[in-house]
Amino acid sequence: MDNLTLLNLALCYMEENLCENITAEDVAKACYCSPASLQKMLRRLAHYSVKEYIIKRRLTRAARDLLNCPEDSILDIALRYCYQSNESFTRAFESVWNCSPSAYRQKRSFADLCPRLNLSEFDYGDEIMSRKKMVDISELYDLFKERKNCYFVCCDIHALVPINEISRKAGDLAIAETARRMDMCAGAEDLVFRIGGDEFALLTASEDRAYAQQIAEQILAMNGQSFSYESRDIPLNLYAAVTRFEGRNLRYSELFASLHQTIEGSKN
Numbered sequence: 001m002d003n004l005t006l007l008n009l010a011l012c013y014m015e016e017n018l019c020e021n022i023t024a025e026d027v028a029k030a031c032y033c034s035p036a037s038l039q040k041m042l043r044r045l046a047h048y049s050v051k052e053y054i055i056k057r058r059l060t061r062a063a064r065d066l067l068n069c070p071e072d073s074i075l076d077i078a079l080r081y082c083y084q085s086n087e088s089f090t091r092a093f094e095s096v097w098n099c100s101p102s103a104y105r106q107k108r109s110f111a112d113l114c115p116r117l118n119l120s121e122f123d124y125g126d127e128i129m130s131r132k133k134m135v136d137i138s139e140l141y142d143l144f145k146e147r148k149n150c151y152f153v154c155c156d157i158h159a160l161v162p163i164n165e166i167s168r169k170a171g172d173l174a175i176a177e178t179a180r181r182m183d184m185c186a187g188a189e190d191l192v193f194r195i196g197g198d199e200f201a202l203l204t205a206s207e208d209r210a211y212a213q214q215i216a217e218q219i220l221a222m223n224g225q226s227f228s229y230e231s232r233d234i235p236l237n238l239y240a241a242v243t244r245f246e247g248r249n250l251r252y253s254e255l256f257a258s259l260h261q262t263i264e265g266s267k268n
Contacts, residue, residue: 006038011116028050056096063104148250151244154259155240157238219238
């Protein structure tokens with residue numbers, strides 16, 4: 001079994017069993033490989049251990065349930081994702097989202113902080129894969145088609161590497177803060193989603209470029225504001241740029257490339 005097939009199998013197994021108490025050993029056994037080999041490949045791809053990836057996917061799915069299942073209590077959702085109490089779930093949720101589940105449910109709309117990884121576009125060679133098309137946003141394709149003339153606001157973190165050098169946890173909090181800022185600036189019908197390691201897009205419900213530009217300016221106005229990590233205030237700055245897909249036929253791969261090109265252009 002080649003590495004790409006093995007990783008896809010592992011990702012599918014984890015996704016299908018997020019509500020079960022699975023371990024790295026369980027995933028490796030399901031994929032007919034050693035735990036050490038699986039850990040090495042996933043770390044090369046995503047800089048996460050198997051356990052970390054499972055936790056982040058569980059808490060991403062839990063965040064979506066908090067928004068989409070208002071009839072479910074926080075404890076219901078905690079138990080669904082293998083947490084045995086409100087307290088243990090809240091600690092884990094805060095470690096990823098930097099807010100409590102109850103505060104998140106009241107104030108937020110963005111849920112996909114850690115989207116499912118997508119390897120369909122890659123060949124796995126001796127070098128690490130490109131991180132540009134890692135995440136799966138294919139489930140949004142119908143919305144993209146519905147809003148094909150609407151504007152996107154694309155964002156990227158300026159100088160994430162020095163933040164990651166402080167701690168990988170600090171880098172994760174910077175990503176969560178990026179999502180929070182974009183969520184704050186989004187309108188009621190706008191949608192924020194993640195398109196890469198530290199790259200996000202906001203799909204507006206408007207064909208008015210000025211509306212999207214105003215959102216970008218609101219995001220940029222927060223540059224220099226800090227988030228807290230272990231009693232340390234870390235300033236966070238974002239790039240932001242506005243675009244609209246101009247291709248004749250809306251293809252998922254071309255849209256994805258267009259969003260990334262917009263982000264690269266904002267850095268010039």
